[in-house]
Amino acid sequence: MADSTADRTGDRRRFAAELWQLLRQYRWRIAFSVVLLLVAKLATVAVPLLLKRIIDTFSHAPLPSHLALGLPAYLLAGYALLRFSSTLFNEWRDLIFARVTLNTVKAYAEKTFAHLHALGPRFHAGRQVGSLLPDIDRGTSGIAFLLGIGLFTIVPTLVEIGLVLAIMLGRYPPSFAVIIGATFLAYSGFTLVFTARRVIYQRRVNKLDSRAKGQMADSLMNYDTVKAFTNEAWESRRFSATMADWMGAGIKNQRALFILHVGQSGVIAAGVAAIMLLAGQAVLARSMSVGDLVLINAYALQVCLPLNALGFVYRESRDAWVNAERLFALLRLRPEIEDPPDAPALHVGAGAGVGDVVFEHVSFHYDPERPVLFDLSLHIPSGTTLAVVGRSGSGKSTLARLLLRLYDPASGRILIDGQDIRHRSPTSVRRAIGVVPQDTALFNDSIGNNIAYARVGATQDEVIGAARAALLHDLIASLPEGYATPAGERGVKFSGGERQRIGIARVILKDPAILIFDEATSALDSVSEHAIARELERLSHRRTTLIIAHRLSTIVHAHAIVVMERGRIVEQGTHAELLRRKGAYARLWMLQQHMDRERG
The missing domain is CATH 1.20.1560.10 (ABC transporter type 1, transmembrane domain)
Structure with missing residues (x-):
């Protein structure tokens, strides 16, 4: 943060004006x-x-x-x-x-x-x-x-x-x-x-x-x-x-x-x-x-x-x-995305069957020298599940960041229920979306408060219900301090899979209209992965869901699957349709099946 003389002079004037208002x-x-x-x-x-x-x-x-x-x-x-x-x-x-x-x-x-x-x-x-x-x-x-x-x-x-x-x-x-x-x-x-x-x-x-x-x-x-x-x-x-x-x-x-x-x-x-x-x-x-x-x-x-x-x-x-x-x-420093108090809120109904999402000719880059998405268009109809697969760096996670309005597209637009989210309050956009990230970060607080963070003011029964749905309650109940057990700095007292289940419990408690699962089962063992995958499928039923996946076995139920390479969509269809085409998705599927057999 290099400061020029003009900046420092301006700071003094602003400080004097602000100070006068405070005093x-x-x-x-x-x-x-x-x-x-x-x-x-x-x-x-x-x-x-x-x-x-x-x-x-x-x-x-x-x-x-x-x-x-x-x-x-x-x-x-x-x-x-x-x-x-x-x-x-x-x-x-x-x-x-x-x-x-x-x-x-x-x-x-x-x-x-x-x-x-x-x-x-x-x-x-x-x-x-x-x-x-x-x-x-x-x-x-x-x-x-x-x-x-x-x-x-x-x-x-x-x-x-x-x-x-x-x-x-x-x-x-x-x-x-x-x-x-x-x-x-x-x-x-x-x-x-x-x-x-x-x-x-x-x-x-x-x-x-x-x-x-x-x-x-x-x-x-x-x-x-x-x-x-x-x-x-x-x-x-x-x-x-x-x-x-x-x-x-x-x-x-x-x-x-x-x-x-x-x-x-x-x-x-x-x-x-x-x-x-x-x-x-x-x-x-x-x-x-x-x-x-x-x-x-x-x-x-x-x-x-x-x-x-x-x-x-x-x-x-x-x-x-x-x-x-x-x-x-x-x-x-100015925020990349302002949240002005007079910005209209995104209007999305509560519960199931809402949240139609459209990416319309979206291009994006983090660095102008390295574009990430190129004229990308896709549609996630209300109440359906879209899975996105592809190699690392293909732009999968960028879709989630853009949908959350952490960034705005360089060109094109993103619509939720027909509303361009660029013209809606970022807070209201994020309030309508629940995210289970690849690595769930926890606060240095109790497990109960970490789950309740999804909805401040939630009752203990609601927190326990969310933990049960995420197959986490039995683990928490076995701890000496139960839901009051400290999670430690960034949740270091728990394994990656346990932290991820806490992340899933958060989303269950939030009960949003739109869901994003970003490698949501990547840190789980095979038994837990299968159980959590069933819970995620139940949770996403009749909700608009974007799944960013590496393990193809977890997305076979998706209504549509998109295969991305270098910021572009190269294939799109259901699991069965993509296997019949014997293209990029089929090759990934065969490779993972072969690796699973070797491990077994």
Whole structure:
């Protein structure tokens, strides 16, 4: 996700506009937070003034008898109260504003989550989840930081510096204010220049960090493959190489940070030294008291420390923006297929006997250089079963993806009950279709919840009924935790055949008008395959069904069979008709029969 300067500028504008819309609902909470902020700063600025008076009072010892106890105790108590109130109002401000910050982070996290689900399979096929999650995490954290610093760091710091300069100009010679102003300008210029240089290193550190986490996640998710090929050492070397690059970039980043910090501290030290030298000469000349010296020292630190805070904030805000850039770049990506709220829904009746499907002169490619389908036309009449067979890469599974509107055809159209699905809401299209994929992926949740995922809100009896129909109930009942048994990450606690039966149970529970079986019995043993094939045949009775098959013995009951080669239909007919023609289908059938006899 490479970002141009124009893209980053546009992101800043969009972020500012979106942020304003989010903050408007909390305007009174923000206003109260600002009041607390100003009160806290006034208390902070008043502390040195009271401290000067305390020192000057004690410097004129002995005190008059009527003031010996009352005045110093009053001043000391006021001094302690001012320090406490500064902390109290700052913490109260943070408590009040926490809802604003957390709501903003929540809004962006929800927006990103929904956006990722809206993006098409091309995006998800090309991204590593392990590298994507750190980008999202850093992005939302960066937004939270950017939200807080503008109101609660930059504004109060400028207010504090302004109040201090006003007091210094009102009570002391202009030379003190001039030194403070020169220090501020020198510090700001140095910080701007060297922070801009450091951003380059921070971007590289983030990129390598995401790459390392992506490699780690990918390797751990493919643990069995790593073990099977004894590639643990190679995986470690590959990960170590990325971490070495990350470490090198981190060292360069830290070196740039060292120069930045030392330079900032040097500017502040020079400013404080000049102010204290000038104040010390004034005390020796008796034109200022010791209390004035303490006051000037306190105010010098009170200006320089906020300067340091401003430098920190600027540096961290640049880092935060770098972190947020990748999140904004992600949000800039447009879904391949939009689901606008005003798009009409696909109208398909419930139950059996509906869902007439037509592919009309459909051509498609994932990559323009490699077309997948060529001017393909076929018809699946309502309530019938069409099976598609062919070699790998012939375009069989692409038909299912197009019917689900995961992609749109490059040309031609697909009709369901006479409605062009390109002009219907993708959500409504997918709601009308049930899919049993070749490899059923499960959530890291209970078996019961994995089955119920097909119809959120289904009762336990409905889930059990679907499991019985998929010949899965006896297996689940034999487990110690029954339907509450965890499936594990992507269902690793169950075999491929068991996962596939869970997928079949899902479709049974969904009860859709149109069915797609994509190699739905490929992971089953012969006994289970025969039993599940009978159940799938019962389930598809009088429903529009598309079966993508490798095992020809599972599709002999189909009303029509289509043979595909290189994105084109080369044969079409019933099982008996295709065998009589002695063409491509007959050759596949004879080959599989021969292989089955050899295995037997």
